[in-house]
Amino acid sequence: MVWQRKLSMLLWTRTARKLKAFQRNIQLSGEDGWRKAKIGAFHGNCGWGHRVQAWYVTLEDDIPKEYGAYADHWVAGKDEKKARSEAKIKFGGGKQFQIIQDPDVLDTWFSSGIFPLSALGWPDDTADFRAFYPTSVLETGHDIPRMVMLGMQLSGDVPFRKVYLHPMVRDASGRKMSKSLGNVIDPFEVIDGVTLENLHKRMEEGNLDPKELVDAKKGQAKDFRNGIAQCGAAALRFALVSYTAQSDKINLNIKRVVGYRKCCKWILSSLNKAISKTVTALESYEFSDAATAVYSWWKYQLCDIFMEAVKPYFAEDDEKFKYK
Numbered sequence: 001m002v003w004q005r006k007l008s009m010l011l012w013t014r015t016a017r018k019l020k021a022f023q024r025n026i027q028l029s030g031e032d033g034w035r036k037a038k039i040g041a042f043h044g045n046c047g048w049g050h051r052v053q054a055w056y057v058t059l060e061d062d063i064p065k066e067y068g069a070y071a072d073h074w075v076a077g078k079d080e081k082k083a084r085s086e087a088k089i090k091f092g093g094g095k096q097f098q099i100i101q102d103p104d105v106l107d108t109w110f111s112s113g114i115f116p117l118s119a120l121g122w123p124d125d126t127a128d129f130r131a132f133y134p135t136s137v138l139e140t141g142h143d144i145p146r147m148v149m150l151g152m153q154l155s156g157d158v159p160f161r162k163v164y165l166h167p168m169v170r171d172a173s174g175r176k177m178s179k180s181l182g183n184v185i186d187p188f189e190v191i192d193g194v195t196l197e198n199l200h201k202r203m204e205e206g207n208l209d210p211k212e213l214v215d216a217k218k219g220q221a222k223d224f225r226n227g228i229a230q231c232g233a234a235a236l237r238f239a240l241v242s243y244t245a246q247s248d249k250i251n252l253n254i255k256r257v258v259g260y261r262k263c264c265k266w267i268l269s270s271l272n273k274a275i276s277k278t279v280t281a282l283e284s285y286e287f288s289d290a291a292t293a294v295y296s297w298w299k300y301q302l303c304d305i306f307m308e309a310v311k312p313y314f315a316e317d318d319e320k321f322k323y324k
Helices: 002-015 030-035 080-091 108-113 127-132 144-155 187-192 196-204 210-223 232-243 254-283 287-314
Strands: 020-022 054-059 074-076 097-101 135-140 160-165 168-170 249-251
Touching (some): 054 080, 074 080, 080 097, 108 144, 187 232, 196 210, 232 249, 254 287
Parallel strands (some): 135 160, 168 249
Antiparallel strands (some): 054 097
């Protein structure tokens, strides 16, 4: 859209010298980076959020009187008192009228977009706001233009100086995670493990249409026919970090996380043994034994075994390393 291109160019012009974005293998800089940014919808049928501060005015002589019947019967106001005042100005003080606030809320990106401001006390001129705004680094996805747009408009400055962009997590096939597809992965279910039956149960507790529920269950049965094995937090963290070396998208393969689980359990177990030996040696003033315990774990277990064992997980482009 024309307005989106103009807004993106304006954002670039006003922030070029104030904001730096970092992401491995991806560069978001220059006018082209902002032009490709998607602003998104301003409001939607969300369950929660900042209520749209627009009010529909129904005049006593309106026919029909249904809500929203007249496109020119809207006024804006921060509260009902202000909206009534605006309605009197617009339609004349002598007319009787009723007002109803728009039931929609602003899209969730608006609420998240003003977080750097509201967390520091804005719109009040607080000590925290003066001391910490703009913030230093934001770690986020590719929706930063929204925060930048609001920060520049409402405060006159960017909300942060640097941005680290993380990849967007998708399923193993590269599809966007969606409840209707049944491919949404809850991190806690990867950490603690979950059966296919409980995956179905979680889906049933949602608000999917019955037909979508049937299709979603089929998707779960295809992707997780044996459920998800307990992987632990360390394996999941290791997998997510390793994926950042590839692209701006994480096609999360649970089998890969399971593979890391085996390596992580072993290396953590060997590390605990090395720590125990080192502490015991230090308490006995056997400094040579303490140094040997540290050196042996580092060279013979971490470097010789663990680092070599995990290399295949970083080389999935090679056919011989791909999961079957």
